[in-house]
Amino acid sequence: MSPSFPLIDIPISELLASTGRPLLSYEFFPPKTEKGMNALQAAIEGLLDTHPDFVTVTYGAGGSTRDQTLEIGELLRRFRYQPVMPHLTCVGHTAEELHDIADRIHEDGFRNIMTLRGDPPKGHDRFVTVEGGLSSALELVHLLKNRHPDFCLGVAGYPEAHPESRGKQPDMDYLKAKVDAGASFITTQLFLDNAVYYRFVEDCEAAGIHVPVLPGLMPALSLDQIRRITSMCGAVLPAELERKLEKGGEDKDAVMNTGILWCTEQIVDLLKQGVPGIHLYILNQIKPAMAYQLAKTFMEMTDQV
Ligand SMILES: Cc1cc2nc3c(=O)[nH]c(=O)nc-3n(C[C@H](O)[C@H](O)[C@H](O)COP(=O)(O)OP(=O)(O)OC[C@H]3O[C@@H](n4cnc5c(N)ncnc54)[C@H](O)[C@@H]3O)c2cc1C
Numbered sequence: 001m002s003p004s005f006p007l008i009d010i011p012i013s014e015l016l017a018s019t020g021r022p023l024l025s026y027e028f029f030p031p032k033t034e035k036g037m038n039a040l041q042a043a044i045e046g047l048l049d050t051h052p053d054f055v056t057v058t059y060g061a062g063g064s065t066r067d068q069t070l071e072i073g074e075l076l077r078r079f080r081y082q083p084v085m086p087h088l089t090c091v092g093h094t095a096e097e098l099h100d101i102a103d104r105i106h107e108d109g110f111r112n113i114m115t116l117r118g119d120p121p122k123g124h125d126r127f128v129t130v131e132g133g134l135s136s137a138l139e140l141v142h143l144l145k146n147r148h149p150d151f152c153l154g155v156a157g158y159p160e161a162h163p164e165s166r167g168k169q170p171d172m173d174y175l176k177a178k179v180d181a182g183a184s185f186i187t188t189q190l191f192l193d194n195a196v197y198y199r200f201v202e203d204c205e206a207a208g209i210h211v212p213v214l215p216g217l218m219p220a221l222s223l224d225q226i227r228r229i230t231s232m233c234g235a236v237l238p239a240e241l242e243r244k245l246e247k248g249g250e251d252k253d254a255v256m257n258t259g260i261l262w263c264t265e266q267i268v269d270l271l272k273q274g275v276p277g278i279h280l281y282i283l284n285q286i287k288p289a290m291a292y293q294l295a296k297t298f299m300e301m302t303d304q305v
Contacts, residue, residue, distance in 0.1 A: 009083035009084065013155050016185060023278075024292055026282045043284050043285055045079070047286060062096065083112055094132035095186065098138070102144055114154045116137050140182055141178055142181050158189045159188050172207040185211050186214045187213075189214075189233050189235060193236060209284035214278070215265055215275055231276075260287065264292075
């Protein structure tokens with residue numbers, strides 16, 4: 001049976017250049033359990049009507065979910081989400097294996113890859129390069145571009161510094177090196193205070209980085225969740241948001257609505273400032289995507305589109 005979707009994805013760089021409006025993207029992850037798979041299916045079906053411009057699928061830190069990245073990618077395409085951008089990391093792979101994975105991604109018609117080093121494997125506090133492997137996203141950008149020059153690559157940026165940051169200037173120089181090596185756009189780590197994003201974009205410009213910087217946002221769905229995630233990735237949890245979430249107490253819906261509303265306000269502000277897009281870390285759920293829909297509705301009602 002021939003597939004009903006176009007075989008070759010359009011590069012996201014082309015979308016960014018030609019669409020003439022901010023793009024909307026969602027990040028999915030391969031679930032580990034059947035329950036998780038059902039939740040993913042429900043999200044995939046439930047979000048169809050929101051028409052994201054592209055979607056991405058993360059690459060597991062190790063183990064079985066890695067093979068699922070492309071399978072979930074195919075599933076998303078069957079539901080007519082396109083383009084789908086698989087993530088790829090260097091963790092645990094030799095360069096030869098990465099060549100094979102790159103070839104398979106290319107053969108399957110994907111043309112966009114979120115290009116990452118990956119976190120240190122469980123039990124290690126520092127990244128471990130396997131023998132014959134790569135030790136940075138920069139090296140992976142080089143490998144992928146050499147193998148398939150028509151890949152469009154996104155790379156990660158850290159407005160509040162990566163936990164392994166060597167300082168602001170080395171970080172910027174390194175990010176510029178990733179772009180100079182061929183990355184077409186940057187997607188940021190999540191942030192909850194837009195001021196840090198605006199500063200980061202200014203710093204990128206000053207460093208000579210002129211590719212689009214897509215803001216990555218994640219609505220707080222519970223106090224525990226957002227405290228855990230921000231402490232892991234080094235993003236600041238604004239005191240005002242924390243206070244508001246605490247006020248919700250045991251009322252889970254109230255807490256979630258507070259988190260979504262905060263994110264909605266972030267999106268309205270970002271769109272007003274003319275960002276190239278909004279990337280939502282939706283955690284395979286429908287609710288986080290509501291923040292964008294609410295922001296759009298608010299802007300339409302107040303004539304700010
Ligand atoms: C948008 C996004 C998507 C992600 N998706 C995934 C995923 O699918 N799977 C997953 O496992 N993880 C994912 N991550 C997490 C990511 O793998 C981790 O943050 C990881 O620790 C770093 O990966 P990186 O590609 O940013 O690494 P790199 O860009 O190689 O480096 C990370 C940081 O290290 C420092 N650094 C490294 N080399 C140098 C150098 N030569 N000079 C100066 N500084 C240097 C810099 O501070 C740099 O920002 C994602 C993160 C983001 C923001």
